[in-house]
Amino acid sequence: MIAIPYLTALTTYFSYGLLFAFGQFRDFFRKIFDWCSSNNLQGYAPICLGLEDFYIRRLYLRIQDCFGRPIASAPDAWFDVVERFSNDSNKTLTRTDKLSRCLNLGSYNYLGFAAADEYCTPRVVETLKKYSPSTCSSRVDGGTTELHNELEECVASFVRKPAAIVFGMGYVTNSAILPVLMGKGSLIISDSLNHNSIVNGARGSGATIRVFQHNVPSHLEEVLREQIAEGQPRTHRPWKKIMVIVEGIYSMEGELCELPEIIAICKKYKVYTYLDEAHSIGAVGKTGRGVCELLGVDTADVDIMMGTFTKSFGSCGGYIAGSKELVHYLKHACPAHLYATSISPPAAQQIISSIRVILGEDGSNRGAQKLAQIRENSNFFRSELQKMGFEVLGDNDSPVMPIMLYNPAKIPAFSRECLKQNVAVVTVAFPATPLLLARARICISASHSREDLIKALQVISRVGDLVGIKYFPAEPAKQQDTSKKFD
Template identity: 50%
Template sequence: MANPADGTVCNGKLHNHQKQSNGSQSGNHKRNGIIRETQQNGKPYFYNKPFVESFEKVPMYLAIFTNLSYGIGTLFGYLRDFLRKHGIEKCNMAVERKEQNDFVPLYQDFENFYTRNIYMRIRDSWNRPICSVPGPTFDVMERVSDDYNWTFKFTGRIIQDVINVGSYNYLGFAEKSDESLTTVRNVLMKYGAGVCSSRQEMGHIDKHEELENLVAQFLGVEAAMVFGMGFATNSMNIPALVGKGCLILSDELNHASIVLGARLSKATIRTFKHNNMKNLEKLLREAVIYGQPRSRRAWKKILILVEGIFSMEGSIVRLPEIIALKKKYKAYLYMDEAHSIGSLGPRGQGVVDYFGLDPCDVDVLMGTFTKSFGAAGGYIAGRKDLVDYLRVHSYGAVYATSMSAPIAEQIIRSMKCLMGLDGTTNGMQRVRQLAQNTRYFRSRLNEMGFIIYGNQDSPVVPLLLCLPSKVAAFARILLKRKIGVVVVGFPATPLVAARARFCMSSSHTREMLDTVLKEVDEIGNNLSVKYSRHKKSACPELLDETSFELED
């Protein structure tokens, strides 16, 4: 339940949702050679602490000033649009030719109001080219603009050794050492850089078979299928699973790829409040009782769409409760683990591993290789008949170019390291280091007085900035101090919840994190963005070094 004083949400223990399929509450189960120990003394073997997520509300005065600032910006935006339309101010945006004005416009007008009047003024805050591996540090190309960020010119100078706290390099596999990339280089020499065909034509190679078998073994499921693009894994496979006469229940904060896939499916879509199990159960109950509108026929399928870690909020899905609801109402569950695979659980096997659950309780396991594995592409995993069906009916398999061999080898290399199949414990050390870095960084920011969103174990760390002027200033000042961070605002976030989004990595050293924290602390004081009413950490036990250690 929510605590209005500090915005912390706890549900204490996990209940009997975590029973094994045979009904027992303790012991092990084995999937594809992986033994998963689900319970110890009635609790998951890893997750013995309360499920803690913090979403402290911004002070009322700040919400008022933020809305006021956007209101003033909107008024000036309309004024500048008027000046552009009548040629008083130079128009830099794409517009229709005169002979096309009477036809359907190619470019959107009102929908781009925010982009051309506010975003264009602050887009220099981060989205700039880098020219190195996105590891713990990277190099950034310096650029300038003389037309208020409509166009950029590169100075030829490079900002070197910028501490990278913005990339999704959770396990540090985005690296450039010759020793680690030997197998990738060898595969590149043998297979070339591209496949030049789809999986159903001439693009199916032995590396795909090896990777899919490894993914299935890693996740503990029957089969898996890989795709060349992570975004398309969602948008092209959801339409193959549901259609007219089906119902999709989607978390309101799901990624754009899930939203697009749901819309393309032509199924009926209903959203439920983020991580709100009461609202989800209400929609499930109504779907079962009333069926389809007008006809009142039963839905062909009911599919629940969620993410493992929500990338803007840093929250973790309440998977045990969702599985319990799914079973109760005979629905299907599709979980996107783009940010959670590799970064959660004692073995890095995602949310299922984090809660100590059976992976077979999730009907469709989706994930990407673009983050924890330092590569590209995505996967769908689950029962063999599901995967066999998608091999024939998925647009991503039939029409899209298949994953290149060097990319597949990079994923294989990273996954074998994570599973310990390379003969080392390096993978487990990376998982442990990521957990330590995450808890240390979050606890220190909480101490400083910032409003931090999300779960205490989530490597995505949103820090609220709210005012658009402070969003831009925060990123610009940090970059001058050689720290790269991503800032996000409306419409990607609620109007009053613009934020900086830090992403932790196992490759970050404690010295790097302390440097970032020192600079963020100073900038937070200068910009007055320490909005929290609680200066001390909500979880003081996290400051204990021993609490960062995970069980073997």
């Protein structure tokens, strides 16, 4: 849990209070002007009612330039950020032709497959020529090519499950699978910080949803015992089935799942487990097989393994891996398999090729090197940040590391100052995080060199001093050490 200092909490609340008050003040005047000018809605209700878009208009628009920055190159270790300007105090942003070369600490390019790769790219181009970018058809109609079957076999053996099914988008994988498996009378127990796609899938399923405290196995057990004893609400009939949904690495926290404990509990209570490895597959584990490998969990104990290809593999889409029967059933019942266009063949080839590189089947040891590199990079960067006195969340080995900012004014300050010094970072605020816990998020890649990381640390340290986010005292002895190194 994040323990926010009392004073920081107070100033953060004060800042939001001030923003809210000013926003309301401006809305008041806007209302008067709107009332004076003629009503142009002609009897339609407005698209946004009341406070629905207050946050966007009065808070987000002020710092709009920190989000959605366009880039003009592959999202590799260094990329070209397109400069933008605004003439109407950030309401609209205009692109310019100017580019600035920045160090990329924002993309999920964990293994460095985002840029052209000596093994993958020629194969992808070849596939493009053979299969064209799309099949224009769903998997059950004319959208299954040899490549799609090969991809499914490849993914299944990579994640060590008997079978797998792939989809063209990670978000759809979660939100279309859960309604197939769960329904009325079943219970979904979800981690409180699960991704929006899981939340949407669970809602779409019509099952009852309960939440357990983020990554606390003892609370999961408590909830499970209570729910099994109580049964369904009002009728008190026993639940038809219960599924526990967790993520491998939580993308906003950088934390690894307490998987061994959670699996043990799930086994004890005979409930099904659903593991979303969107950020962990390919990025952690000795051979890149995700949290199961890293934490020593047998994949046979996880009923449904889900993951995406957007991150480590530098492609798009998602997969579900499980027993042969499960996958067979999904292939007949899952709407995303029946109705959606099948995954683009070049993207499928990128996944196959990158998995081959990771497993060393391309005849080189580049995959192993990449995996060693990302682990080393992540642990180095995390420990250096901690030494400088930043409040860094997450566990060792995880390539995602959030730095806490708290105050709303520090969000744009941190982001803009870093960009000025050619380091592109991601800042995250409400609604992706709780209101008080705004943060910057760093994603480390295997393609970052040591020099890149040292430059990033220097910049972040300088900006950190400027913005005042070193909430902990710096480590004295090591501090000298690092400052020497930086000099």
